[in-house]
Amino acid sequence: MLHIKCPHCGMRSQNEFSYGGDASIKRPELNKEISDQDWDNFVYNRKSLRGKHWELWQHLSGCRQWIKVERDTSTHEIFNTLKANEDISS
Amino acid sequence: MSQGFRLKDVGLINRDKKISFKFNERIYYGYEGDTLASALIANGVHLVGRSFKYHRPRGFFGVGVDEPYAVVQLYRNGETEPNIKATEQELFEGLEAKSVNCWPSVNFDIGAINNFLKIFLPAGFYYKTFMWPKSFWYRVYEPFIRKAAGLGVASIKHDKERYEHKYEYCDLLIAGSGPSGLAAAYTAAKNGAKVILAEDKPRFGGSLLTSEVNIGNQSGKDWAEGIITELKEMPNVIVKNRSQIFGYYDHNMLVMSEKISDHLPKTKKYHPNKKLWYIRAKEVLISSGSIERPIVFGNNDTPGVMLSSAAKEYLKVYGVLVGKNPLVFTNNDSGYETAIEFKKNGVDPVVLDSRKNPESEIIDEAKNLGIKIRFSHVVVAAQGYKKVKSADISSISEDKKRLGKIENIKCDCICVSGFWTPTIHLASQSGNKTKFNEDIDAFVPGISKQNETTLGAANGVFSLEETLKTSFEAGNDLSKKITEKEYKVSVPKVVEKKSSQHDKFWCVPLPKGKNYKRFLDFQNDVAVSDIEIALREGYRSIEHVKRYTTLGMATDQGKTSNLNGLQLVSNIENKVVPAVGHTTFRPPYTPVSIGAIVGREVGKHSKPTRKSPMHFWHEKNNAVFVDAGVWLRPRYYKKGNETLFEASKREAKNVRTNVGVCDVTTLGKIDIKGRDAAEFLNRVYTNAWLKLPIGKARYGVMLREDGIVMDDGTTTRISKNHYHMTTTTAQAANVLSHLEYYLQVVWPELNVNVISTTEQWAGAAIAGPKSRDLLQKLFPKNDVSNKGLPFMGYLDGDLFGIKARIFRISFSGELAYEVNVESDNGIFMWQKIMEIGKEFEIQPYGTEALSTLRIEMGHVAGSELDGRTIPYDNSLEGLLSKKKDFIGKRSLSKNAFVAEDRQKIVGVVPIDKKTNIPEGSHLVKDPNAQLPNIKLGYISASCWSVEFDNPFSLAIIKNGKNMIGQKLFAMSPLKNKIIPVEIVSSHYVDPNGERVRS
Numbered sequence A: 001m002l003h004i005k006c007p008h009c010g011m012r013s014q015n016e017f018s019y020g021g022d023a024s025i026k027r028p029e030l031n032k033e034i035s036d037q038d039w040d041n042f043v044y045n046r047k048s049l050r051g052k053h054w055e056l057w058q059h060l061s062g063c064r065q066w067i068k069v070e071r072d073t074s075t076h077e078i079f080n081t082l083k084a085n086e087d088i089s090s
Numbered sequence B: 001m002s003q004g005f006r007l008k009d010v011g012l013i014n015r016d017k018k019i020s021f022k023f024n025e026r027i028y029y030g031y032e033g034d035t036l037a038s039a040l041i042a043n044g045v046h047l048v049g050r051s052f053k054y055h056r057p058r059g060f061f062g063v064g065v066d067e068p069y070a071v072v073q074l075y076r077n078g079e080t081e082p083n084i085k086a087t088e089q090e091l092f093e094g095l096e097a098k099s100v101n102c103w104p105s106v107n108f109d110i111g112a113i114n115n116f117l118k119i120f121l122p123a124g125f126y127y128k129t130f131m132w133p134k135s136f137w138y139r140v141y142e143p144f145i146r147k148a149a150g151l152g153v154a155s156i157k158h159d160k161e162r163y164e165h166k167y168e169y170c171d172l173l174i175a176g177s178g179p180s181g182l183a184a185a186y187t188a189a190k191n192g193a194k195v196i197l198a199e200d201k202p203r204f205g206g207s208l209l210t211s212e213v214n215i216g217n218q219s220g221k222d223w224a225e226g227i228i229t230e231l232k233e234m235p236n237v238i239v240k241n242r243s244q245i246f247g248y249y250d251h252n253m254l255v256m257s258e259k260i261s262d263h264l265p266k267t268k269k270y271h272p273n274k275k276l277w278y279i280r281a282k283e284v285l286i287s288s289g290s291i292e293r294p295i296v297f298g299n300n301d302t303p304g305v306m307l308s309s310a311a312k313e314y315l316k317v318y319g320v321l322v323g324k325n326p327l328v329f330t331n332n333d334s335g336y337e338t339a340i341e342f343k344k345n346g347v348d349p350v351v352l353d354s355r356k357n358p359e360s361e362i363i364d365e366a367k368n369l370g371i372k373i374r375f376s377h378v379v380v381a382a383q384g385y386k387k388v389k390s391a392d393i394s395s396i397s398e399d400k401k402r403l404g405k406i407e408n409i410k411c412d413c414i415c416v417s418g419f420w421t422p423t424i425h426l427a428s429q430s431g432n433k434t435k436f437n438e439d440i441d442a443f444v445p446g447i448s449k450q451n452e453t454t455l456g457a458a459n460g461v462f463s464l465e466e467t468l469k470t471s472f473e474a475g476n477d478l479s480k481k482i483t484e485k486e487y488k489v490s491v492p493k494v495v496e497k498k499s500s501q502h503d504k505f506w507c508v509p510l511p512k513g514k515n516y517k518r519f520l521d522f523q524n525d526v527a528v529s530d531i532e533i534a535l536r537e538g539y540r541s542i543e544h545v546k547r548y549t550t551l552g553m554a555t556d557q558g559k560t561s562n563l564n565g566l567q568l569v570s571n572i573e574n575k576v577v578p579a580v581g582h583t584t585f586r587p588p589y590t591p592v593s594i595g596a597i598v599g600r601e602v603g604k605h606s607k608p609t610r611k612s613p614m615h616f617w618h619e620k621n622n623a624v625f626v627d628a629g630v631w632l633r634p635r636y637y638k639k640g641n642e643t644l645f646e647a648s649k650r651e652a653k654n655v656r657t658n659v660g661v662c663d664v665t666t667l668g669k670i671d672i673k674g675r676d677a678a679e680f681l682n683r684v685y686t687n688a689w690l691k692l693p694i695g696k697a698r699y700g701v702m703l704r705e706d707g708i709v710m711d712d713g714t715t716t717r718i719s720k721n722h723y724h725m726t727t728t729t730a731q732a733a734n735v736l737s738h739l740e741y742y743l744q745v746v747w748p749e750l751n752v753n754v755i756s757t758t759e760q761w762a763g764a765a766i767a768g769p770k771s772r773d774l775l776q777k778l779f780p781k782n783d784v785s786n787k788g789l790p791f792m793g794y795l796d797g798d799l800f801g802i803k804a805r806i807f808r809i810s811f812s813g814e815l816a817y818e819v820n821v822e823s824d825n826g827i828f829m830w831q832k833i834m835e836i837g838k839e840f841e842i843q844p845y846g847t848e849a850l851s852t853l854r855i856e857m858g859h860v861a862g863s864e865l866d867g868r869t870i871p872y873d874n875s876l877e878g879l880l881s882k883k884k885d886f887i888g889k890r891s892l893s894k895n896a897f898v899a900e901d902r903q904k905i906v907g908v909v910p911i912d913k914k915t916n917i918p919e920g921s922h923l924v925k926d927p928n929a930q931l932p933n934i935k936l937g938y939i940s941a942s943c944w945s946v947e948f949d950n951p952f953s954l955a956i957i958k959n960g961k962n963m964i965g966q967k968l969f970a971m972s973p974l975k976n977k978i979i980p981v982e983i984v985s986s987h988y989v990d991p992n993g994e995r996v997r998s
């Protein structure tokens, strides 16, 4: 069971969280033309990465905040966690 | 029968307490502190089972968790449990056990015929033999295997025992209470660290219980006892025996199974049977010791052949002789320790040492005691069927390839020592890439991946002095990082015998003309010849060899067989062991009860149960409940002998003619507040929300980004920046997470907050033509006329002094209202509704009637919004705004979603107006068409229409908009029904929606 540092609550066990997918995906802006291909990429197409990966988790049974977690998908090592409004690249 | 193999005054058992037990229907006696194994051996019983494949007789091989043979079926307090190791099961009064894997009995076993047919059962026998002929599987192979194989029978009764889970955090978790575990625990505890020390056996001390060593001025055993006593008294230390740490998982979480009651005849009141500990440790210290490895020779599976360390432990801990005429076969000094113990207790052993001329203190001691030793000698084969009777022995050349003249000597047991294998399972599970240590011919932990440190014999260190020194240091160093304190202890003087080099020898060659089975894996009957076959047939990877031969795949997980298997593969392949590599160690280290894993989450505790504030009223009024997610909802209120069908029909009819009331507390409710709340709703829902007036409700549908309908419900504007959203019961949690996701991640600039208020409000739906009359009497101070509270209107009501929210919304299609009050007032509201409703002939209705009402109205619910349908499919396309963007809108223009013949919801009526159409039935043109018969659509929901008094169903069908009037067939192979049906509009009752507005 992973041990995840919620930026709001501190170290908590994985069973308090739910997984929310790739954190690097940006939703296309509303009311903007978008090609079928770009929309499909947003909705469906995900890389199944091996290695370091930024992902979203929600601290469901805690503060209910969505957070960003940098995790190695093969070793489960967690390098960093950020609040939802913090930028991955920083 | 007397305990003929029990020594006087030796061992740690309690001789004041005699215990009677039954094995294979016979009564025996042992003592408190015995295991089932030690007590049986004390009684001279060595035949305890049959082997898995050849059904060869099986005895005892080890003394604890490493035991591959002595697996029994246990009976305790009216319950039975399979797969119990007799070497681990402590004796209690009234214990009953039976052999497994034998039929009809352990002494006469029909499966033993396999032993004579073994030429037909070589490696891969499961793969090859049972493949052909196919027809044999059901008639011959399967019944035979079922009867003859297996490691016991699982009980089919409900397990009455209770199992608990516990979560614990600590600074230092120590696995194993041998010398290294004790030393490390001691310094860490003195440093103030929070320490958990776990020991899988009942007694603490590990190897110190059986080895002749001194620490300081006391024996190893007394030193261990002193340390344990001191640790137990420290408030920062948890010391647990009978507790097996069986898994090392991610982020330093380890799981431990504590046996609390297995050693007692009956679990004490309020006690669990087992407790599963989830332990998150800052540092983990693995002091799991080592397991002696066998030397492979002919018939080495005969009962009476066992590990020399096991023989020593039976003697020193249990005061039991495994034989009175023992032969010790060793390639290192450990065998001598066993021989010396025999000799000291008046039994004359013979030692065969494969080495030519070893010299050491302990060999000298053995010589001085007059023990017969034969160097450069090996056991070629054990003789005897159900018990060792003699051994064929021989001298062996220095290169270990040639045997001398074979000689037979009498013996009643053969104690084998092939040196020691560190128990590296936990380290390996943690992700540690283990490395091969040439000095000890075994794998040891390499570089740590998680915060784990392996010490002592588990790390390949067999000197007590070095073990203590490194362990005292490690306990101090690891705890210092956490507590920032220091506790230096001077290592007490250790007296131990120095060992000489062991012999790198593990397998005795076959003598000319002999074809003895030489077993590697004793539990799965894998012999040297099986591995040779596998390699000959082209299997190379050790993982493939393992699966083909089943080497190391039994419940003992190859604790005694892994290394010898690797040695063999590397010998044949002319590789070195590290190049072959070992198979992956996976948790659990030892079998764990399913009960312990499940814990208390069984039966009604498997999930929480939510009840509405009116639950007890429903109970009192004969409600029959149904699970709705985690909620319990009244399905119907039973009157007399009514069936579900009769009751729901009566309740639904009463709604259509008079008035009914339904508990709708379970609907998800979300409070939405903030300056941008309207804008947010406008993005979340498919229809327009910016202009909803205060005091008005609106029906809305929300989609996922892929265009699929996620949920529907009404949202009401309570005040300028305050909305009350309702969701379906099932989707409540998902919708809240969905909203939070968009607010926190996608549009953080929106000033909106959401919170669940599902439990804050109790809800009652009042529906039927008389509902307004009832409402007016409930709320005399409010104007609830069609003008004062029009369809989709909202009012703050006053229910006899209690604050209430009144919504004019309808799920039943009738004139209807929903009244919400704070949960604590729910029962007051309900009772008032029933009391005042009496004159309007009110009846409560459950989910079954609710379903009927919505189905015949063509209102969609969970069975249509099933995660596969878009708004069009549900005839909700009128709610799709063309003017604005919303979540999922872009996906709706996908080709499949705009196809001319896209599926759509329709109504279905059986032609005979009598036959109920099973939900899930397929709609087809021709019931006799060739298979696969093309499915046009499926029945999503069925009811008995109370309006028309005939069956009515909803279906989602291809090209739905053009199907009205068509005659088709509903087929349900499950219910074996073919029903001619007609497709009609999904709005069966009141298609223009006049009633809700009346």
Ligand SMILES: [Zn+2]
Residues within 6 Å of the ligand: A006, A007, A008, A009, A010, A059, A062, A063, A064, A065
């Ligand atoms: Zn949190």
